[in-house]
Amino acid sequence: MIDDNEMTHPLLNQTQDDNVSSSIIMDSLNDFLRSHNIARNQGYRFNKISIDNFLIRVYNYYNGKGFYCIILNSLLHLVGLFFLVFYSIFLLVCVDYTILFETHDIYDAINLHGFRKLSPFFTLCLVVFTITWISEFFKFIFSFKSLLEIRRFYLEKLKIGDLYIKTIEWNKVVDKIIKFDRREGLIYDIDNHLDVHNILCRIMRKDNFFIAMIDHKILNNRIWLPFMGKRNFLSGSLEWNIHKCIYNFIFDNNSQIQSYITNNNINMEQLSKELEKRFKIMAWINFIFFPFIILFQLAYFFFRFFEEIKEHSLITMRNYTKYARWQFKEYNELPHLFEMRLNLGYKSADEYVKNFPQPILVIISRFIIFILSSFIAVLTCLTLYDEKILFYPLTKNRTVLWYVGIFGIIIGICRSCSFGNYVFEPIKKIKAMAVYTHYYPDKWKGKEYTYSTYESFLELFTYKIYIIFDEIISVILTPYILYFNFSPQSYEIIKFFTNNIVYDDNIGYHCSFSDEKNLELSISGTEQVDYLGSTKLRKSFLNYKHNYNTNLSNPSINEKYNSILDSVDEDNSVIKLGLSMLFLESQYQKEDVTIL
Secondary structure, eight states: OOOSSSOOOHHHHGGGGOOOOOHHHHHHHHHHHHHOOOOOOSOOOBOTTTHHHHHHHHHHHHHTTSHHHHHHHHHHHHHHHHHHHHHHHHHHHSBOHHHHHHHOOHHHHBOGGGGGGOOHHHHHHHHHHHHHHHHHHHHHHHHHHHHHHHHHIIIIISOOOTTGGGTSOHHHHHHHHHHHHHHHOSBSSOSSOOOHHHHHHHHTHHHHHHHHHHHTTOSOOEEEETTTEEEEOOOHHHHHHHIIIIIHHHBOTTSOBOHHHHOTTOOHHHHHHHHHHHHHHHHHHHHHTHHHHHHHHHHHHHHHHHHHHHTTHHHHOEEEOHHHHHHHOOTTOOHHHHHHHHHHTHHHHHHHHTTSOOHHHHHHHHHHHHHHHHHHHHHHHHHHHOGGGGGSEEETTEEHHHHHHHHHHHHHHHHHHHOOSOOOOHHHHHHHHHHHHOOOOGGGTTOTTSHHHHHHHHTTEEEHHHHHHHHHHHHHHHHHIIIIIIGGGHHHHHHHHHHTEEEETTTEEEEGGGOHHHHHHHHHTOGGGGGGOHHHHHHHHHHHHHHHOOOOSOHHHHHHHHHHHHTSOOSOHHHHHHHHHHHHHHHHHHTTOOOO
């Protein structure tokens, strides 16, 4: 995503998932870069306020894999968005399905004049889409110059080329930024130079607050859903609305906290009323645009995941929910590092779930597989003798080929329910998962083999089809949650921000949970940070120290950290980090240290 100050709605980001190569676009960009001499800045100098957005763009450039990948992704996003809307309207208004099913001639069924006779609803849809697409296009155009500046910064100042950026580790990029800052100075109005913690806090200033709100359950997003019961609900659409309501109110365009939040004479009642009004306005906006959003959602998910539905992976595969992801994420942890450890732990999470087969379901599934496989075996043998049998109608309007396809899908789903022959070892699997997710609550300990723990884990690790279902029903639930759940909480949200802001001369106002002093104190087990929720702090500290290998200001804390790592005999560094966290929590429990 090129625009760093505005979070794009998930609906507009969805078409960016498909990776398509285009040599024409690449050649054109190369010609442009060779033939145009972009005006050079007289150096890279920022004040301590404006440096945030620059560092965010630097990270987004790295995470987007460089100039060409970001440009290609953005261009194809615009093309994909255009295709999705016009193709959907074409299928709805330009195809006469009565003629198609009667004559089976697709050319006779297509009538392009349908675009001229759009109903008022589809005309309004087209107008809304056109405005949205034009705004996305101009956003891309206006961000192009900024992207070129970041590219030049990587090439000239950091000496990182377009090919190298695809493989270099982020901590190496950070080292180069720090060296450049010490050599030439990126910030001109502070005495001290940038360091690792300074850079991370600036990039993650907003996300750290969201992680804290999820960890301390500030947002009332627990609702009842049919077939799923009561659970914490968070979709991409709801998250986008939270950012629009809260962060656009709390933070300014430079990603700094607004002065009326940090002011000593803060008027809590007035601010809470303003935030409450924002929640209600966004609820009404979502409600008004509900018909357009739901159509877009249904069209996108149908085209995007049809192949997975056909291969039944969408129905049988699981993934972490969006709420679980924010629950697992640690302070100052950048997205690419977080996704890496989640992916490493996916296999263990899936194997833990498969340790709890449903015996009745397995018996029924195996019986269905036996019956349907018998039919397919006979039909296959007949088609080997005469392939025309495939197209014979087995029942009215349904051929043998149709039944073979349906039977194959049902067999695939049933096979996934049988789980095969797994050794029952849930304790081992859930701890292996916790090594990577760094999530192992007390309520699971000693109960890993029980169905209560299993069901609790399923709230975090559910079927992909349920996650997509969440995104679709969020169109209905988002207005309700914003209006009835979040708006009454406005005072508590403002209070949470004001109570958990700390000031640093080099960083400015930022989240107290991500502050370096609190992170270091969390490892010492002192009561000073117990109120902050030291479990998350300790894990965040270990993760930070592991990823960047920085020297700590307190020698005793540094010594304790090294002793934790030395106590774990494991070669793999990522596994060693996770095991260290489990070891650390067990040590704190033995020492009777309060963990919130």
